[in-house]
Amino acid sequence: MELPDAPPALLLDPAAVDAEDAGAYRLLAADIASGVAVVAARHRLRDVAATVTGFLDVSYDPPTMLVCLFEEGRICDAVESTGAWALSVLRRDQEGIANWLASPGNPVEGLLDRVPFRRAPRSGAPVLEGALAWFELATVAVHTAATHRIVVGEVTAMGRGVAESEADDPLVHYARSYRGVTG
Template sequence: MELPDAAPAHLIDPAAVDEEDAGAYRLLAADIASGVAVVAARHRRRDVAATVTGFLDVSYDPPTMLVSLFEEGRICDAVESAGAWTLSVLRRDQEGVANWLASPGNPVEGLLDRVPFRRAPGSGAAVLDGALAWFELATVAVHTAATHQLVVGEVTAMGRGVREAQADDPLVHFARGYRGLTR
């Protein structure tokens, strides 16, 4: 669906969203640039991980973050069950990792065999090597929002995966694709 420039408002009845409404929403929401990260948790002695673009810094006192997870995804179940998880913020050159962990139907066994990582100090969840920044979080609240769970976590450990001088090229999701920042 293509909306004309300076189109009049597209009115939506939230109780009766149709395909046209959903298409218009997807088109306009694609104009929101966001960072790209990987959420990981240990669940039933397995590593579970997925690429996310819906995450944010909530507060610095105490350090708190939020991530939006599709409620029917393996990662949502793993994060909710484990109670602790990691968020690794990706660099531009980690697009291949983002694509791999965003692919539906990834294997349950060996998901991270092709992704370099180390273990977080508390939960043992995966922290991706070379991430711009990483955070280990303990879940403090989970809120349902439409088809997703908003998981709020307090930071229990954090760090960089690269030297600060290399932390200037984040992977960004915009207009249904990955990009870097240009200067």
């Protein structure tokens, strides 16, 4: 069966990508739905945290995950320097936390003063209270990709922040905004 004509493809020469191409890419990439989490670390006696949408599980044996971090961000420096971090997967009703920790120019001191958290058992990294799931990780590899670092970590501890029966509405980022799965 022949399909109807599709909209024209945008063919790019990677060596000649300009601002217009980057804008088109951002627009199209916004159509990729992704979960929302907070990466946090304890660095130089301070808690550092940031909202992320670029994370995934890599392997079950051993349990391994990765996260993509902007290389010039405080969280990237903290995760790379400490080698241990926590990832808290957010619920739909934690959108305010996601917005707060995604805001540029957040304070260095007191960043988590209005965010309920507890300490991960091994590293002491902040784990957000009420998260769908949380993982404490030890970094095993870091790779550079354009303006980001891909940080791979083995899980050293994990758990839920809510009862399994309440873990039914994750926060999702899609089309440049936050949404829930159930509505």
